[in-house]
Amino acid sequence: MTRRDFAGRTVVITGAAGGLGRSLCQRFAAAGASIAALDRDEAGLADLARALTAQGQDHSIHQCDVTDAEACATAIAGIASQHGHIDVLINNAGIAHRSAFAATRLEVLHRVMDVNFWGAVNVTKAALPALTQSRGLIVVISSVAGFAPLIGRTGYAASKHALHGFFDTLRSEVQDDGIDVVIVCPSFIATGIDRAALGGDGQPAALPRRTTGREASPQEAADVVFCAAIRSEPLVLFSATSKAAYWLSRLWPRRYAAVMQRKLRSEIA
Secondary structure, three states: OOOOOOOOOEEEEEOOOOHHHHHHHHHHHHOOOEEEEEEOOHHHHHHHHHHHHHOOOOEEEEEOOOOOHHHHHHHHHHHHHHHOOOOEEEEOOOOOEOOOHHHOOHHHHHHHHHHHHHHHHHHHHHHHHHHHHHOOEEEEEOOHHHOOOOOOOHHHHHHHHHHHHHHHHHHHHHHHHOOEEEEEEOOOEOOHHHHOOEOOOOOEOOOOOOOOOOOEOHHHHHHHHHHHHHHOOOEEEOOHHHHHHHHHHHHOHHHHHHHHHHHHHHHOO
């Protein structure tokens, strides 16, 4: 198994301005990596830059909407020019929705798919030549919804399932080039992604999120991702909850569905 050292490496992180993305920037920077932070949130990026500067950590910030393939190509070209190489890409940018499909406008599903799936594809496409040159690493932040159903999140689950199909297949194409692909599947993390989840009408979801198991902090989650990246683990089941969901959904899918529906149905009631 490959063990990677990130000192002196350039790590590109999408969705970097807050939540898990910000913690990932700080965790990899603490290991000596040079951080290239991408986000559409200009103010959040500026705040991140101040924090990294105060800690004496090498970084650059790049305002970029990952749904814009041309903007992604421009940002990645700038990073490669500025840093000289790209060694790690962490596809972290994402949005959520909580609404029954029958009450969800199609444009909400398109938006979720555009950010969660196409955003990762756009940035990966732009960075792949540099990653091939460096024999680099791609990390994808997925979810329990990437391998199991999750009520009230049809679009979100579709986007995360699509990430697995795409990046599992990409792994088979690039492994001979020395590129590793890691897919991380958290359960619940205490970040803003679900607090900012869209409802069926595209506005913030009306009902609060329910959780199963303990919520991890962004810092805890970043530590898990960092350790998985060191070992280049293909699939990371993040917590006891995600491990239980993975195996129960495969070995006893009806039971998994019943438990999941009972715990989470109130989010869309």
